[in-house]
Amino acid sequence: MPFFALDHVRLALDYFQKPDHTHPTLMSLLAMLRQNVPASGDPDDAIQFGSPVERRLMDDYFKPAGGPEKKPYFLVFGTGYGYSHWRDRDYPGKTLQVQRNKHDLFRQSPKDNKRWTLAPNLIQAIKDTPPKEVIGDIPISAAYLAAWCYRTKEIASIEAAVEGFAKEFRLNDYGLVPEIFSTDIPADLAAVPLQDEPIDDGDLLLFLQSLEPEKAEEEPEETPAPAAAPTAAVAKVHTPPPPPGDWNMALADLGDLCGLQGMEEAATRALAALAAGVHVILTGPPGSGKTKLAECICSKAGFPTWTVPATDQWTTFETIGGYFPTPKEGETGDRLDFLPGAVVDSLEKGKCLIIDEINRADIDKAFGELFTLLSGNTVTLPYRRRSDDGKFRRVLLQVGSAVVEDEDADVIVVPAWWRIVGSMNDADKASLKRLSMAFVRRFAFIPIDLPSPAIYEALIRAAVDKTDAAKSGVGNMPGLTKVLIELFSTADGGLSGIGLPLGPAFPLSIARHVDSEWRLDSGRSFEAVLASALELYVMPQFQGRPDLHEKAGDLFRPLLSTRHDEFDRHLAVWTGYVSG
Numbered sequence: 001m002p003f004f005a006l007d008h009v010r011l012a013l014d015y016f017q018k019p020d021h022t023h024p025t026l027m028s029l030l031a032m033l034r035q036n037v038p039a040s041g042d043p044d045d046a047i048q049f050g051s052p053v054e055r056r057l058m059d060d061y062f063k064p065a066g067g068p069e070k071k072p073y074f075l076v077f078g079t080g081y082g083y084s085h086w087r088d089r090d091y092p093g094k095t096l097q098v099q100r101n102k103h104d105l106f107r108q109s110p111k112d113n114k115r116w117t118l119a120p121n122l123i124q125a126i127k128d129t130p131p132k133e134v135i136g137d138i139p140i141s142a143a144y145l146a147a148w149c150y151r152t153k154e155i156a157s158i159e160a161a162v163e164g165f166a167k168e169f170r171l172n173d174y175g176l177v178p179e180i181f182s183t184d185i186p187a188d189l190a191a192v193p194l195q196d197e198p199i200d201d202g203d204l205l206l207f208l209q210s211l212e213p214e215k216a217e218e219e220p221e222e223t224p225a226p227a228a229a230p231t232a233a234v235a236k237v238h239t240p241p242p243p244p245g246d247w248n249m250a251l252a253d254l255g256d257l258c259g260l261q262g263m264e265e266a267a268t269r270a271l272a273a274l275a276a277g278v279h280v281i282l283t284g285p286p287g288s289g290k291t292k293l294a295e296c297i298c299s300k301a302g303f304p305t306w307t308v309p310a311t312d313q314w315t316t317f318e319t320i321g322g323y324f325p326t327p328k329e330g331e332t333g334d335r336l337d338f339l340p341g342a343v344v345d346s347l348e349k350g351k352c353l354i355i356d357e358i359n360r361a362d363i364d365k366a367f368g369e370l371f372t373l374l375s376g377n378t379v380t381l382p383y384r385r386r387s388d389d390g391k392f393r394r395v396l397l398q399v400g401s402a403v404v405e406d407e408d409a410d411v412i413v414v415p416a417w418w419r420i421v422g423s424m425n426d427a428d429k430a431s432l433k434r435l436s437m438a439f440v441r442r443f444a445f446i447p448i449d450l451p452s453p454a455i456y457e458a459l460i461r462a463a464v465d466k467t468d469a470a471k472s473g474v475g476n477m478p479g480l481t482k483v484l485i486e487l488f489s490t491a492d493g494g495l496s497g498i499g500l501p502l503g504p505a506f507p508l509s510i511a512r513h514v515d516s517e518w519r520l521d522s523g524r525s526f527e528a529v530l531a532s533a534l535e536l537y538v539m540p541q542f543q544g545r546p547d548l549h550e551k552a553g554d555l556f557r558p559l560l561s562t563r564h565d566e567f568d569r570h571l572a573v574w575t576g577y578v579s580g
Helices: 006-016 026-035 051-061 095-101 122-128 142-149 158-168 201-210 264-275 290-301 342-349 363-367 370-374 453-465 468-472 477-489 505-520 526-542 546-556 564-575
Strands: 106-108 115-118 279-284 305-309 321-327 334-340 352-356 379-386 392-399 409-414 420-425 443-447
Touching (some): 006 142, 006 201, 051 142, 264 290, 264 443, 290 420, 305 342, 334 342, 370 379, 420 443, 453 468, 505 526
Parallel strands (some): 279 420, 279 443, 305 352, 392 409
Antiparallel strands (some): 106 115
16 A cells, blocks of 8 residues: 655745744644544543653644654654754653643642543534644644655555554544544645655655754743742752653554464463563563563653663673773873662663673572662662762662652662563573562563464564565475475474474574575575575584484484585584484
8 A cells, every 4th residue: 555755844844833823732642633532521521642642642632753862753743933843751741741830721639630621512612722832733734734644654545544644543433523623634645646655754754854943942841830939948859851651551552463363362471570570581482572561662652762682791780880981071091980780870871771681690690789679679789970060979770659869879860660671582491591589579571472384374474475485486385485484384203303493583583594605696596595505604502402413313314315414414503412
């Protein structure tokens, strides 16, 4: 199906940013409509709503790919008033919250400030506000809104996109069409043809940059009137910035799990654990998509991530940090200063930490003081860090909803939303470092099984069918499909049958590799290509498993009849097998 073109987006943003056509507070109205906040004068009808819901809307539609990391949101509503359109992650928790509180259209429950309603008789309430100072010039074009919001989605037509937008934001349910939102297709938008590919991320960013004023300044933060000055000294306390996402998201918001199949149960369990405030470790066969699932869940929930691989050489230096020689500008030689490790660095950068193959590390040696932190307690590290003023301050990892400044401490906030998500290969459990009980009780362990044979087979067939070799008839891709299905997707046979189940990442990589080899040399024999792929992708998984050597030989011998002796010698290098 086709996509919106960049010219559709140009027209949409031109419409949005004309004087009075739209107002930034339209963001809150759209978020409330999508959340199905009731239009009611009864406070008992109020439902939970707040900046995490608005942030989720902004994550979905107002966060262009490749945008600035510190200011990822591009605000399209309103004229811009000469300020930059880019907003940081605090925007929903500060500016939009202030704007909501200024208008009677949005009503906060007197019983619970986290619950809201929209004004009753919503259409009239919007007209009486006046709308140009709240949402814009009505009726607002749903077609232009769809062109911006659905710029990366496949659409059947502009009409279908408008219909989908109206459904997603419940415009007809609230009776907002046609007085508040128009679903008519503007002639200029209809005149631009749809295109076969989505808009290039770089082209969109270049266009958005063209909308920035020459000397764009950050928009001043809208804040309530200052309170009266205190009559006595008060402690220096401030609250951390609002969370970038929300673990308490609906299960439906996970969507298609970023293309992962057969992982719905694992995703449900993981999301429930993360929402309950627990760190998570995903366990399962190699190549089953554990790390991708971790990244997917965090992304869907709105949390940025940093992924690091664990090794058996890890100490607290790699996780917490330690003193390291650092050069000082204008001076010769180095000086020792505190260099943060992966955990501390992820906290300072405001990212959840994903640790791949976490059980490769000697946990007790690598985590040290972090056991206390993972229990929800503030930790003072045995290090001091040089501040800009030249003073050395102790490094404090502070847990809590308020940050108390300390003249002698370099405070690093541990947000309530921050999580560690680890992955652990089942195949490693016998040969790698054991996890201590002190570590285990601080995590929820989520098992991930291989996809069902039917799903696994479908994944293999789809991957092979996408290859150029399959499309052009080069080589023997039907034969490869048969071999991959027999080796990987059968529950009791193939690799699973000898005790080494492997996930879809392996056959999918093999399909791409075989396609590449036949592209380079279409005359290569099927056995030569298969032997090459198995040696590159499967054989290393037998590392340190001499107990599986003979079973592997029996499994591969019928597939590599003329090359089996050579294959067996190479396999022995990995397994450590010595013939009796």
